[in-house]
Amino acid sequence: xxxxxxxxxxxxxxxxxxxxxxxxxxxxxxxxxxxxxxxxxxxxxxxxxxxxxxxxxxxxxxxxxxxxxxxxxxxxxxxxxxxxxxxxxxxxxxxxxxxxxxxxxxxxxxxxxxxxxxxxxxxxxxxxxxxxxxxxxxxxxxxxxxxxxxxxxxxxxxxxxxxxxxxxxxxxxxxxxxxxxxxxxxxxxxxxxxxxxxxxxxxx
Numbered sequence: 001x002x003x004x005x006x007x008x009x010x011x012x013x014x015x016x017x018x019x020x021x022x023x024x025x026x027x028x029x030x031x032x033x034x035x036x037x038x039x040x041x042x043x044x045x046x047x048x049x050x051x052x053x054x055x056x057x058x059x060x061x062x063x064x065x066x067x068x069x070x071x072x073x074x075x076x077x078x079x080x081x082x083x084x085x086x087x088x089x090x091x092x093x094x095x096x097x098x099x100x101x102x103x104x105x106x107x108x109x110x111x112x113x114x115x116x117x118x119x120x121x122x123x124x125x126x127x128x129x130x131x132x133x134x135x136x137x138x139x140x141x142x143x144x145x146x147x148x149x150x151x152x153x154x155x156x157x158x159x160x161x162x163x164x165x166x167x168x169x170x171x172x173x174x175x176x177x178x179x180x181x182x183x184x185x186x187x188x189x190x191x192x193x194x195x196x197x198x199x200x201x202x203x204x
Contacts, residue, residue, distance in 0.1 A: 006022075007020070007021050007022035007025055008020040008021065009021060009022070009025045009035050012025065021035060029063075030063065030064040033045075033046065033062070033063045041073075041074065041075075042063070043063040043064070043071075043073045043074070043082070044073055044074075044075060046061075046062070046063070047073060047082065047085055047086050047089060047113070048089070050086070050113070050115070051086065051089040051090045051115060052090070052115070053114060053115055053116065054116065055114065055116070056116065057114070058105055058107050058110070058112040058114050058117065059112060059113050059114035059115075059117075060110065060111045060112060060113075061082050061083075061111040061112075061113050063082075065111060066079075066081070068109055069108075069109040069110055069111055070082070070083060070108060070109060070111065071083060071111050071113055073085055081101070082111075082113050083101050083103070083108055083112070083113050083118060084101040086101070086113045086115055086118060087101035087115070087118040087119070087120065088101075089115070090115035090118065091115070091118065091119065091120060094120045095120060096122070098122070098123060099120040099121060099122060099123075100120070100121055100122070100123055100126040101118050101119075101120065102118065102119055102120070102121040102125065102126040103117050103118060104117045104118075104119065105117040128186070128192075146171075147169075147171070147175075149185075149188055151169060152179055152185045152188055152189070153188065153189065154169070155169055155171070155175075155176055155179050155180075156179050156180060156185075156189045156191070162176045162177055162180075
């Protein structure tokens with residue numbers, strides 16, 4: 001059996017699985033950031049070492065990834081989003097418990113944890129950023145979209161009350177309301193929802 005077909009760790013002779021490691025060592029690397037059998041938490045060390053990172057380029061998480069491509073780190077036995085922990089280390093606790101650790105680069109799903117690209121934002125603001133970055137499908141490309149962009153603009157600009165506008169366009173009063181106050185299609189109409197009263201945008 002060739003060297004390329006076995007684990008590259010020390011005298012391990014188990015079959016190669018991924019990244020030059022056998023299954024056991026690969027899983028250990030994904031969990032701790034090291035193939036050594038140790039209690040050291042290399043992924044947490046990486047966050048601590050880079051909380052003051054000043055580079056402009058994305059800093060890609062080199063360890064285990066969660067579904068969706070975001071990094072994850074184990075702290076006190078709990079698996080947590082690495083980018084959120086980095087945001088907490090670099091910028092302090094979120095102003096609100098529901099705030100998201102938002103990426104200005106739009107590459108959160110690619111594992112970016114650069115603290116310069118992270119900031120605390122409301123869920124609605126973060127969703128808006130995802131649309132701007134092209135991460136989230138919007139408008140007519142959205143799988144649940146039932147209106148064209150032209151129809152949305154017509155509804156938004158229609159001067160009648162919600163009931164009459166809804167009847168004229170064959171939609172619900174709620175649809176008219178959400179378009180006019182910016183909770184839906186705000187990226188198109190330029191209307192932003194009023195976060196102070198707890199409204200959140202879906203930006204479809």
